Amino acid sequence: MDDNTSVAPSSPVYLLSPEQIAGPFFRNPKLIRRNISESADGIPLVLRLAIVDAMTGQPVTGALVDIWHCNARGVYSGWSKLDPDKDVDAADIGSIPRTDDDTYLRGGQFTDKKGIVRFTTVYPGFYAGRALHIHVAVRITSGNNFLEERHVAWVGQLYFPEVASRSVLNTREYGGRSIASLPNHEDFYFRHQGGDASTLTVHTLGRDSNEDGFFGHTTIGIDTFAASTHIKPEDFGQYTV
Template identity: 70%
Template structure:
């Protein structure tokens, strides 16, 4: 995926430690190393670039495994496709909601390149009851045995700017829900853990219309020595298919 031709690159000097957020109940580790995570999911295209930076040195973090996962246009997560996204759940911890299937759409990981960047082809996420639109991210600092390394350094959620989300939510794939989406400011996780610092920069892919999809990017500053409390080794063992 090439960067949007009119979009500036994330600034190299942005190296503030990014706020962590919970992994949520729909985390799993399918060990899918892939750039295109859509698996044919219907929705407005989203090309995503994330740049991982060491918050202490401002240097790019290469060879980190960056996983993302998010819901589809109707608010469903793969692995939990039969959970009704129009009914709010009151639990947020990993494993709190039993899996209903082995689907893997809208999940995957990439190793960061020498510039600390990863790129994904996906769709614009929908929403589920009680939350604003968001994308989950986890960053693992890898050892010699890549896919068995469990050093999760950072876990977060990235939010979508409402000016871009409004027209998307009015399209056929996203519309017709029985619940209303929360604005970012109405989402407790957004207001308590990051706010604008956790909001993606979004640009239309097409020069004249957003209907061809969006390009989104963000620089994420992490502590490479940290061990996140939000995804633990036992979470990988229990919830890997």
């Protein structure tokens, strides 16, 4: 090679984050908001997600990121009357009839110029048959406007380090259950679809007590041209102003 020949540095490329099922408790409350807690009891959780194009390593700007998860007792809004201590034999979205119109612990945000969204919520609890997790869906829009055409590019789930979860589950809001929580390595979807690649990095917000809350973050690598098979655009329905 000629000594004067320069080689352009390669762009950082991220691995595609593993997709996972949307689960039976998906619904679209059509809420664009950062704080999704609606005063739900539980240990505070500040969540930061960075969305990057796995092909180029560049941030994905203007994407609509929806998250949803259960409360400290293992209950999802929309299904508040179901018993979280009993197994639910369903995986398809919308496969379980809703019991109410509550919207706690659900909402969406647009990624900023760095591809980042931030949510204020509570640390999720657990329900029968699953480890602690948060659901995420990423929609590609034609601009920073949720009324414009879009497609769902990625659907996944995020898990928590066992050490952090154990300290949370020992607090008052999460205790007194008739069943024990399922560890990550015993969760079917963690083992077969997500694993460590879907585990959040978690830090405490305060020095003195875990009850001050946690900060969780991760980077999600997606194919912006892909169309997820787990949630279709029509599953979100039409937004209205």
